[in-house]
Amino acid sequence: MNMFVYFLELFSYPQIKVSFDPVSGDHMTITCDTKLSPHRETTELQFAFYRNGHNVQGFSLSNQYGVPSAQLEDSGNYTCEVQTPTGSVRKRSNLAHIHIQEFFYTQIKVSPDQVTEGDHMTITCDTELRPHRETTELQFAFYRNGHNVQGFSLSNQYGVPSAQLEDSGNYTCEVQTPTGSVRKRSSMAHIHIQELFSYPQIKVRPDQVTEGDHMTITCDTELRPHRETTELQFAFYRNGHNVQGFSLSNQYGVPSAQLEDSGNYTCEVQTPTGSVRKRSNMAHIHIQGAAVRPVVSFFPNWTPIFPGESVTLSCNVAPTAQGNLGYSWYRDGHPIPGDQQNLVIQPTIWSDIRSYSGDYQCQAGASERSDPVTLDIKSGE
Structure with missing residues (x-):
């Protein structure tokens, strides 16, 4: 069975x-x-x-x-x-x-598209909630180069009233639910703040300024394209002290430069509101003493001179003349050896008389020649 x-x-x-x-x-x-x-x-x-x-x-x-x-x-x-x-x-x-569905999507956006120094920059953390979840409250935070610049709040925007070059960087935003149960970070967005104007440079005319010259110092800068109509203000400083306050002129003029106008000069450029301000590097300007006409004197102070005697001619310059001027000597309009301030004349025999007698002049640096001084040498006969 x-x-x-x-x-x-x-x-x-x-x-x-x-x-x-x-x-x-x-x-x-x-x-x-x-x-x-x-x-x-x-x-x-x-x-x-x-x-x-x-x-x-x-x-x-x-x-x-x-x-x-x-x-x-x-x-x-x-x-x-x-x-x-x-x-x-x-x-x-x-x-x-x-499949766990995303609660929301997030993306970082910047306005304006191209940010220039001084602009009001707005960074938005743009988020899209899933259907039927639109009423969910979200919190937003913002980061630049990984560092928090605005903590969690209900605002999905981070505003910079006057953007500066140092505000450039890699930005992200983070979104979370109030309990932090869902948290997401956006992709990174690189934001580059463009210069409104270049860092200024100090320029001086003439290149070499001498006492009495009209000296013009220019604060040179360049506005970026499409911003050429932006009004700028300029100020000038010597040794850190203001010598010309902010104005629309990019030049500081000294009608008759003096030695005390020498110094370390800088200039500063700003927008009318002061939202963007830049200072130039320091430029040292040296005012040279005026090369006034020298005066020739001689010692001992008598004439004529006889063979065997000596006389010292001195090229005397004004106290304001500065530096190693360099000296030149002339007899009867022709250059003669000698580049020092003093010139020693010592005829020894009567045959030297003709070669030493004459009208002497000197020149100090780039000065005019002195008035001529006559040196008379006698034969002694």
């Missing part, structure tokens, strides 16, 4: 179920659903959960795996496994793909 033996399932193959289509930040519950056979309902079962083949919750009596605040990285292929306490019966569910 044939006997047919029929084995009943202790419990059905489990199925993965998720409470709803999860969005980042939601509390997500994954259930491992199975059914015990009639009359075996009291059998104890144990449940385990896996994501992408990796265990995320070991065997326990709970048939649920909860994620308090689901994140995008919680997306994946989930399975669950059910077993009896002894492990004599074990079954695994089919694979279920769970």
Whole structure:
């Protein structure tokens, strides 16, 4: 006689179920659903959960795996496994793909598109919430080169009233829910602040200024294209002290330069509101003493001179003349040897008389020649 033996399932193959289509930040519950056979309902079962083949919750009596605040990285292929306490019966569910949807998208934007020094710059953290989540309150923070420049607040904008070159950098923004359960950072945006005008340079005319010259100091700068009509103001300083306050003139004039006008000069340029201000490098300007006409004197102060005697001619210059001037001597309009302030004449014999007698002049540096002084040498006969 044939006997047919029929084995009943202790419990059905489990199925993965998720409470709803999860969005980042939601509390997500994954259930491992199975059914015990009639009359075996009291059998104890144990449940385990896996994501992408990796265990995320070991065997326990709970048939649920909860994620308090689901994140995008919680997306994946989930399975669950059910077993009896002894492990004599074990079954695994089919694979279920769970996709955590983004709560919001974020992007950094800057206005105006091209920012120039002094502009009011507005950086916006532009965010788009998912449908049916538009009323969710969000908080925003801003960073430059990784450093926080505006902490979390309800404003999605960071404003710089008067942008400066140092405001250039790599900007990001961060968005979070009030509890911080969902937090996202934007991609990096490089913002370059353009110069409104170049750093000024001090220029002086003439190149070499001498006492009495009309000296003109110019504060030279260049506005960037399309900003040429911007009004600028200029100020001038000598040795750190203001010598001409801010005005529309980029020149400082000294009608008759004096030695005390020498010094270290700088100039400063600004917009009328002072929102952009730049100072030049220092330029040292040296006023040279005027090369006035020298006067020739001689010692001993008598004439004539006889052979065997000596006389010293001196080229005397004004006290204001400065530096190593260099001297030149002339007799009867012709250059003669000698580049020192003093010239010694010492005829020895009567034949030297003709070569030493005459009208002497000197010149100090670039000065005019002195008035002639006559030196008379007698033969002694």
